[in-house]
Amino acid sequence: MTVVAVGPGDPQMLTLRGRQAIEDADLVVGFKTVLNVVEQWVKQGELCPMSYRDQEEVLDYVQEQVRQGKSCVVCAWGDLNVSAKELLERVHRRAEHVELVPGVSSIQFACARAGIYMEDSLFITLHKRADTGSDLDELLHHLIQGMRNIILLPRPFDLMPALIGANLIEAGIPNARPVIVYQRLTLDGEQSWQGTLGELAASTEEYSDLSILVFLRPNQEPD
Numbered sequence: 054m055t056v057v058a059v060g061p062g063d064p065q066m067l068t069l070r071g072r073q074a075i076e077d078a079d080l081v082v083g084f085k086t087v088l089n090v091v092e093q094w095v096k097q098g099e100l101c102p103m104s105y106r107d108q109e110e111v112l113d114y115v116q117e118q119v120r121q122g123k124s125c126v127v128c129a130w131g132d133l134n135v136s137a138k139e140l141l142e143r144v145h146r147r148a149e150h151v152e153l154v155p156g157v158s159s160i161q162f163a164c165a166r167a168g169i170y171m172e173d174s175l176f177i178t179l180h181k182r183a184d185t186g187s188d189l190d191e192l193l194h195h196l197i198q199g200m201r202n203i204i205l206l207p208r209p210f211d212l213m214p215a216l217i218g219a220n221l222i223e224a225g226i227p228n229a230r231p232v233i234v235y236q237r238l239t240l241d242g243e244q245s246w247q248g249t250l251g252e253l254a255a256s257t258e259e260y261s262d263l264s265i266l267v268f269l270r271p272n273q274e275p276d
């Protein structure tokens with residue numbers, strides 16, 4: 054099995070290596086939105102769309118096909134080392150050898166749009182099924198420390214930007230703390246919004262499930 058990271062939405066951000074693997078595969082598996090990005094590169098392979106509900110069954114089917122000698126590509130959104138652990142673990146449970154083809158992450162685009170560097174930044178994801186309590190504690194800790202930019206993935210749809218803003222204010226972060234929200238990076242309708250935590254908490258906007266929050270390090274020294 055091969056896992057190919059397809060990039061943050063724009064099909065042009067798929068790597069050449071990833072595209073080759075998809076073209077050569079007998080089966081191409083992924084969530085429907087992910088397959089939409091790469092469908093145009095599927096030549097001969099069977100498309101196996103999955104949803105959160107049936108992913109275990111679809112991956113079981115794929116495992117059986119691999120046992121019978123077929124080659125399979127599982128597609129992952131963005132990069133595969135960024136908030137894709139649950140999917141990767143499901144694949145690893147089903148194959149002894151998994152080839153990984155990394156790609157471009159949405160958080161790289163957030164860095165590029167914000168003009169910040171990964172080495173000055175910290176990445177926290179709330180986009181997981183597991184309990185996010187300790188992630189929120191860490192977020193609070195690092196916001197107070199102010200040593201790094203913080204790139205934060207919300208969780209659709211129960212831990213979205215406005216609620217995160219309200220929770221942080223309740224936990225003592227000042228209303229005036231600046232924050233940026235990027236939505237649908239590289240896709241039609243891409244948006245960026247810049248304001249304060251207070252404004253974010255008060256906003257009634259419906260944020261896309263493709264949203265990223267960036268908190269710039271306070272008093273950034275100019276390079």
Ligand SMILES: C[S@@+](CC[C@H](N)C(=O)[O-])C[C@H]1O[C@@H](n2cnc3c(N)ncnc32)[C@H](O)[C@@H]1O
Pocket residue numbers: 060061062129130131132133134135136137157158159160180205206207209235236237238239240262263264265
């Ligand atoms: C399960 S995580 C997967 C991240 C992915 N592996 C990556 O590297 O971009 C999905 C979350 O990533 C963020 N995301 C992914 N693509 C995005 C995009 N094009 N624009 C904004 N946020 C995006 C959103 O926070 C979304 O809820």
